[in-house]
Amino acid sequence: MKRLLAFLLVATSALHAVDLTLTSPLDYQVVQRSSPGKGLIRIAGELSEAVSLPDITMEARVVGEKDQTSWQRVGGSVSGKKLSGAVEAPAGGWWRLEVRLSQGGKQLALGSVAHVGIGEVFVIAGQSNSANHGQEKQMTKTRRVASFDGKAWRIADDPQPGASGGGGSLVPAFADAVVAKENVPVGILACGIGATSVREWLPKGATFPNPPTLVSRVEQLPNGQWASKGAAYEAFIARMKSAGPLGFRAVLWHQGESDANQKDTTRTLSGKLYRECLEKILRDSRRDIGWSAPWFVAQASYHVPGDEGSDDIRAAQASLWKDGLAFEGPDSDALKGKLRERDGKGVHFSGEGLRVHGSKWAEKVLPWLAKQWTEPRQTNDGTEWSDFAQLPECHSLGWVSANVQTKDTRSWNGVLDEAKWGTPDPQQVVSRNWDWKVSEAQWREAVKQKGEGRREEVRFDLWLPKDLQTARGIVVMSGHGSGEGLFKRADLRKLAQELGLALFKFTGNPMQRGFWPQSLLFEHLRQFGKKSAHPELQHAPLFLYGHSNGTGFSAIFTSYVPDRVWGWVSMRPGTTFQVYQPGAAQVPGLVIFGEDDPFLARPSKDENLAVVPALRKNHHALWNIAVEPKTGHGPGEKTWPLVLSFLRHTFTARVPADADAKSGPVKFNALTLESGHLGQNWQTKPGGYQKLLTAPFAEFTGDKSTASWLLNADYAKDWQQFQSTGEVQPKK
Known part of the structure; x- marks a missing residue:
């Protein structure tokens, strides 16, 4: 246990010293890592007296001899005398764990545990x-x-x-061998x-x-x-x-x-x-x-x-x-x-x-341990593989935005209706323009000048249906938000089994919110193709899914390599303007909002909902939007049948029945605006479930330039049902 001395404002608003005793982790404690590169540290402690303050923030970081992490919000609480939470930290150590409490940006407490290992x-x-019965200690x-x-x-x-x-043991020799390896x-x-x-x-x-x-x-x-x-x-x-x-x-x-x-x-x-x-x-x-x-x-x-x-x-x-x-x-x-x-x-x-x-113990344990991260596993009537990589932050969308993105917005024709939403300040204009047109050469030059940045673990997971001979396509998911759960869903795996699809997911900050360059994904698909004896994965058609800021993957990736993507989904985009990607306009896209999602209301619901219609009008995008009433930032069980319907229909329409990625990338079937249906867009004023008009393109009586583009009659029916009742019936 480590005593931390803190000055805290207590209920009486007086400023005086309060002791904080951390009971977890203990000095020299080793936490079992959950992956090659990280583990979860559980933090617990007790204050010498109850603290009653609004908006207390608890943060933690780990500091080593040559490296340290940034301060991270601890998922937990400070209540009365008790403090508890958990924070992810990189594998390694000994780390010094530092914990601080603050309010309104003012640091109120700071303390540390000298030695913590992951x-x-x-x-x-x-x-x-x-x-301990050996002859020599x-x-x-x-x-x-x-x-x-x-x-x-x-x-x-x-x-x-x-x-x-009281004598010697096998422990030092065994454990030192594990440390060395x-x-x-x-x-x-x-x-x-x-x-x-x-x-x-x-x-x-x-x-x-x-x-x-x-x-x-x-x-x-x-x-x-x-x-x-x-x-x-x-x-x-x-x-x-x-x-x-x-x-x-x-x-x-x-x-x-x-x-x-x-x-x-x-x-x-x-x-x-x-x-x-x-x-x-x-x-x-x-x-x-x-x-x-x-x-x-x-x-x-x-x-x-x-x-x-x-x-x-x-x-x-x-x-x-x-x-x-x-x-x-x-x-x-x-x-x-x-x-x-x-x-x-x-x-x-x-x-x-x-x-x-x-x-001798190490000789038995170490080869097994090395396989824990990468050995295939039988699960859900298929086989799963995992792999891990330490990638620098220069691959992340945020790094590209800060270091490579052009600030010129004069040629951008996105949503800026100042009569409706007011004149945005310069920073808002920049943040709304995500049509960057960044080249790989520009990115590499920025990396050369500014350095790669801190490395962080990215996890990759592949699932292949049992007895799959050739993968006809891959559903690729950013693990950010709901992508983690989607990867494991039985209904998605059943559909993948039916259509002959692989499932692929990545999780980790250098990639999960979007990444550069696009070749990073193809290289890992190539590696998994080799591991799984499915070399066609490198060239197979892709369907992309991103939740929240994972839209930075699904929409932006598509805009740079539209000839590799048969369809994509943005689920509750954290920044709707990430969707404004003219390069992806001819790839069928579905953007699903939650009516009560706070991200939808920033800066306003109407402006966010206007992004897709604007791209429909300006670039004839083959996209549709759906709004799910009475839901927030996360999808619910009613959401997935629409996603799976969109996946099924876009795959059938775009990927030729005789396509074989073993010989190279697949050429998609062409789609035209006139071949689809159109749907009336959801309106914010009535809200809730709405009976929205749908019709074949030629017969649609509304504004054809901004209405949602729906692939065919069957998908249009599912989309309409989703908007009117939320009860899309999954295909049996």
């Missing part, structure tokens, strides 16, 4: 060779390894807190107990026929059976729960010597019963901690020279790997001679043996 956390359990060389005893964290020099014994701190939750049988680790009340050699943790029942008292299991569960859901990477289990070849043969456990006991511990522990934690199980049955292993116990341990219940740990029985204590005469490891033992 890295890998492991639980190590079993008997003495998982604990070991020290971590990297000094980026910490251990937790249930109350406090410290640098993980032996003996390890939380485990039995992954370049992140490592946290250890050690809870091994010397001389324990697997029977002693069973949940309370679990029975078995014959007792272990030591019986303090078990008891005999009246019927002659034996049962575990459950103490070791309960401590094991408590230690795992202390890390929280998904709070550690894996359990490393090293145990078996006290079940194999006991001097009193009646205390020896058969391989069959060993397997049953360990499987119960494994399954019950996963249930009790609330998630399916991975396990590694070592082969461990060695005692001394002449008693160098039990084939029965070793086979039982290996059976857990073969049946997919656990991963293969090291064969510690093979570590003999000088690697054992007392010149090879003992069961525990010598100093050299501990170092070798730790390295």
Whole structure:
């Protein structure tokens, strides 16, 4: 815990010192990362007295020797004496975590925790060779390894807190190897107990026929059976729960010597019963901690020279790997001679043996760990791949806007009806013009002059339907806002299965609000095509989806490469003027607003809703708008059937049935204004659901130049139903 001294305005409006005690994170705590490049730090604390102030802002940042993040808003609250929240931070450390409270731009409190790591956390359990019974105490060389005893964290020099014994352990050698390979701190939750049988680790009340050699943790029942008292299991569960859901990477289990070849043969456990006991511990522990934690199980049955292993116990341990219940740990029985204590005469490891033992664990865990981010996964009747990249901020739309965008607006013919909305100031004019016409050469020159900027992680996800032979197209989603959930929707995946489409999503600030250059996406599609054995992904037709400022992807990307996009959606654009993209005019587009979205009201609903009609009039855009009543910035369940209808109809209309992207980019079917339908645009004054006129282009009696352009009769029907009742019936 770290005490922070703050000057806060309290309820009495007097200015005086208030103490703040942070209870999370703790000094030297390691937080399990959620991806290669980041993790979530949970912040908690208590003030010495209640604070009652409006609009208190809580922010945090992490500072390292050579780098630091900017201040980020902490998602949480300050209420009375309590402070809580969470903030994402980059993998690495040790970081100094700084937390500040402010009101109205004035800093009221500032404090820090000196050492916080975002890295890998492991639980190590079993008997003495998982604990501190080695011949020589070991020290971590990297000094980026910490251990937790249930109350406090410290640098993980032996003996390890939380485990039995006062000697050496495998932890420093194992964890240092992980640090060296992954370049992140490592946290250890050690809870091994010397001389324990697997029977002693069973949940309370679990029975078995014959007792272990030591019986303090078990008891005999009246019927002659034996049962575990459950103490070791309960401590094991408590230690795992202390890390929280998904709070550690894996359990490393090293145990078996006290079940194999006991001097009193009646205390020896058969391989069959060993397997049953360990499987119960494994399954019950996963249930009790609330998630399916991975396990590694070592082969461990060695005692001394002449008693160098039990084939029965070793086979039982290996059976857990073969049946997919656990991963293969090291064969510690093979570590003999000088690697054992007392010149090879003992069961525990010598100093050299501990170092070798730790390295053997690393040899098993590290290759598996590397695959956690990129191995394909079977899900939703298909296969999913993920990849990660550290990309500089120069790729982001905001960076391009600040450093490359031309400020000349004289040639822009967008929405500036000053009679309706007043004369905008110069900054408003610039911010409204998103038709930049920026070239890749201009962007590269700006990067050369101004530098790339800070790097941040971007995650890419691909899903392919089961048994897909050739991807006929790709639905590409910015993960900003609702794109994350859309990627996982069962109805979208069902439609993708039907049409033979891949789904692709990216999340991370350098890309998710829009990015430069467009080749960045094509390069990652090429890489995923290679991984998935679908090289056609590099050239497949695209359908784009962006929510809020993700419109900076869906609309602007389309304007630069319209020949690669068959359709696009802007969901609740955060800045509607991002949509004003003449280069995308001939690509079917759908812009969906929420009637009660505060972004729609800035600067006014009428001006925002006029952007698409203006582009329809000025550039004959093949676009339509829809307004969803009684909804805000996020889409609801009623929204998706219209999106999927638009996706289906644009794909069928634009992508030739015999198109094959294996030989290169697909040439789309041509569309004309006259081939579609038109729909009367939603009006702000009546609001709510509206029965809007639709008709074939030639028969439409309204203003054909500004009405929503609807692809065909079927889509026009769905669009009209969406505007009148919100109840578009999904296709079966």
